[in-house]
Amino acid sequence: SSARQDPVMKQVRYAQYGSKDKCKTIYLVAPRHPDNFWSMQGTADVLGAQTLMPNGALATLMALTPEGVNVRYALADENTGSINYDFACDLVVVTGGTLHAERIRQICKKFKQQTTPVALGGTYASIEHDRCKGVADYLFIGEAEYTWPEFLREWSAGNPRPVYQQHGYIDLHDSPPPDWSLIRVEDYVNIPIQTSRGCPNQCDFCDVIQYVGRRYRTKSIDQVLHELQNAHDKGARTVFFSDDNFLGNKRYTMQLLKAVIDWNVQQSRPLSFSTQITVQVADDNELLKMFADARFSVLFLGVETVRRASLAEVHKSQNVDKDLFERIRNISRFGIVPFIGLIVGFDNDDETVFADLEDFLIATDSPIAGISLLNAPRHTILYKRLQDEGRLTEQNFSGEWQLHTNIVPAQMSRQTLVTLYRQLFRKIYLPDHFEDRFFNWLSNVEYFSEIYVNKKADPRQLLFGVRIFKYFIFQATPEMRTFFFTMLKRTWQLNPKLMKRFFTVITQYNHFYTFVQLKMV
Numbered sequence: 177s178s179a180r181q182d183p184v185m186k187q188v189r190y191a192q193y194g195s196k197d198k199c200k201t202i203y204l205v206a207p208r209h210p211d212n213f214w215s216m217q218g219t220a221d222v223l224g225a226q227t228l229m230p231n232g233a234l235a236t237l238m239a240l241t242p243e244g245v246n247v248r249y250a251l252a253d254e255n256t257g258s259i260n261y262d263f264a265c266d267l268v269v270v271t272g273g274t275l276h277a278e279r280i281r282q283i284c285k286k287f288k289q290q291t292t293p294v295a296l297g298g299t300y301a302s303i304e305h306d307r308c309k310g311v312a313d314y315l316f317i318g319e320a321e322y323t324w325p326e327f328l329r330e331w332s333a334g335n336p337r338p339v340y341q342q343h344g345y346i347d348l349h350d351s352p353p354p355d356w357s358l359i360r361v362e363d364y365v366n367i368p369i370q371t372s373r374g375c376p377n378q379c380d381f382c383d384v385i386q387y388v389g390r391r392y393r394t395k396s397i398d399q400v401l402h403e404l405q406n407a408h409d410k411g412a413r414t415v416f417f418s419d420d421n422f423l424g425n426k427r428y429t430m431q432l433l434k435a436v437i438d439w440n441v442q443q444s445r446p447l448s449f450s451t452q453i454t455v456q457v458a459d460d461n462e463l464l465k466m467f468a469d470a471r472f473s474v475l476f477l478g479v480e481t482v483r484r485a486s487l488a489e490v491h492k493s494q495n496v497d498k499d500l501f502e503r504i505r506n507i508s509r510f511g512i513v514p515f516i517g518l519i520v521g522f523d524n525d526d527e528t529v530f531a532d533l534e535d536f537l538i539a540t541d542s543p544i545a546g547i548s549l550l551n552a553p554r555h556t557i558l559y560k561r562l563q564d565e566g567r568l569t570e571q572n573f574s575g576e577w578q579l580h581t582n583i584v585p586a587q588m589s590r591q592t593l594v595t596l597y598r599q600l601f602r603k604i605y606l607p608d609h610f611e612d613r614f615f616n617w618l619s620n621v622e623y624f625s626e627i628y629v630n631k632k633a634d635p636r637q638l639l640f641g642v643r644i645f646k647y648f649i650f651q652a653t654p655e656m657r658t659f660f661f662t663m664l665k666r667t668w669q670l671n672p673k674l675m676k677r678f679f680t681v682i683t684q685y686n687h688f689y690t691f692v693q694l695k696m697v
Contacts, residue, residue: 188263191238191357194246200332202247203265203292204238204358206231207272207279208254211695213546218687219365221651224643226363227255229416232370233271233298233320235354242325245332251358254279261286267331270312271298274383274553284311295327303386303555318342318387319373321351345388348373348395353403356410366416366450367407371400371432375420377454380490380558381519381550384420392424397435404439408447413636414473417451426463433466440471441627445634450515452476458503468510469625473680474544475507476515482536483529486522490558504540509622511674513681516542520597521550523586530600537604541616543681544688547601549581549593579696602692607659610685615666624673644679647686656689 192199209215209227216228231253238249252259268287272280277300287294297316301308305317314336316323323340330336361367372395373388407415423429440446449472457463457475467475480492482500507514518533537545552559552568562568567584585593603609648660660682667678 188250189358190248190250191355192248193238193241194244196248197246199246199248200266201264202249203263203268204231204234204249204251205259205268205270205283206234206251206253206255207270207276207283210275210279212275213548213688213691216365216684216687218690219683222644222647222683222686223365223640224362224647225365226257227253228364229366229368229418230356230359230364231271232354232368232418234269235356235359236351237269237271237320237324238355238358239352240321240324242328245325245328247328247332249358253359253363256360256363259283261290265292267293267295269295269297271296271301273299274303276300277304281311288313297324299387303383303553313338315339316341319346321346345374345391345393348393349399351395351399353399353406356406359410361411366414367410367412368416368418369400369403369407370418371395371422372419372424372428374424376424377421377492378557379492380561381552381556383553383556386555388420392421394425394428397432400432401435401439404436404447408443408445411636412447413445413634413640414448414450417449419451422451422453423457426460430463430466433463433470436470437466437627444632445636446471446628446631448473450474450476452478455479455500455503458506461506464507464510464512465623467512468623469627471625471628472512473677474513474515476517477504477507478517479504480517480519481522481525481529482532483522483524485524489523501536501540504542505620508541508617508620511621511623511625511677513544513617513677514540514542515684516540516545518545518547519550520547520600521581521583521585521593525585526587527592527596530596534600534604537613541613541620543610543614543617544684545604547597549579549597550583551581552583598696601696605685605688605692607655607689610689611659611663614663614681615670618667618670618674618677621671621674621677641679644683652686656686 211217220227234251241247250263250265270280270283280296280300284294284296293314294312295314295316296308296312297320301315302317305315308315314327315338316327317339319342323342327336327340356367372392374390374392375385375388376390376392404415449470451472453475455477457467479500481487504514504516516537520529520533533547552562559568562583569582569584579594579598581590581593584590648657652660663682664678667675
């Protein structure tokens, strides 16, 4: 957004580890996110933030610095400013996912031209390590909790190796709390906290298990509470639990939620939460009540599709067994907004699937949904199958918003798929369509957690409120401004207890509406 300040102009902040004597400087770089639907840039803009979340991997690397190594870190997050390619340092460290692939390669190339040594790690480097040879001087494959300290010791002693690979998976009890000392919390909407890694499910289109494995591993409850306290002390107001599936082990999740509730109730400024989770969360009312009592406002649900044949086709069996409609409505009863993730382009999808998905969102009163075109990332079962069938195009899918897929659909042309997809996405965010779903959602809420009612108003939350009003009065289009105040008034009349949810949803709606109107033409 235009309000971004350039950190090159600001004074550089350092985090010092070890002594300043014979100290080396490491420049940590987070690449900018592609301009796609999931960036949530429109939400950040309303709240006066620069971007959605800081990079948790880089903050964890800092915390992994071993005793006896003298380094100081500086940070460049391209989502809040720009990179200084002339920065005086001994090493540049770049991380990111497969969606950052193109940008990562550009950044590494530019630093190598400056003859600054570069280390590359993260999901992209790990999953695509065969394509990353030569991109950086030091390549990290897999989780870095054990390899990063090992590298720092060898690098400080002058004998680093070109490749550091984690064989097997780390024990998450060895993963330290991230060091957030270099971020400005005001730049971000959420602070991420990861409680687990690994996913026991076997969805054909997912490449996550290549990196984190199938065995579900968790941090201790105390570790998570420690990280929550750190985020709170830093000034965070909302935390995103960045697990791939927050319900990988129900017993653990319930123990964790109980501890989070006990902790949150004691805070003068309690935190709010969101996460991504499987729809099975809806099968247990006691569990949903705990989510509400812990102050979860949004749950992202990978619903994917309403067609059982499509779910079976990609082995997403966990979504097939129960009434999906009732599951979504049950989550809403507890005052939690279900953020529905949908995918189109499965082999069982014909042109009628778009109407089915629209009907589903209306029937479940789901105000918020993200729809993706099915893509087949390399190293997935889906990729292998479609390659064998000769149904892959050679486009380099890097996560940019290009309204395209690398798959040749089975039951319609790619052009038809993209056109109908775009139509549906635009339609569900038309003001009338959205308004109906939101107020139906609102009238379904039955449970209100009373445990935070006597908390004092939080100055930072009030500031967010002021920013939201300022945005809709001065920056939004006249139509959007009118829509905002109409919705606000109607929410207040229907249920003043849910004003907080209204603000959560309307800031997200601003992103979706702006995105589909401007970017999906």
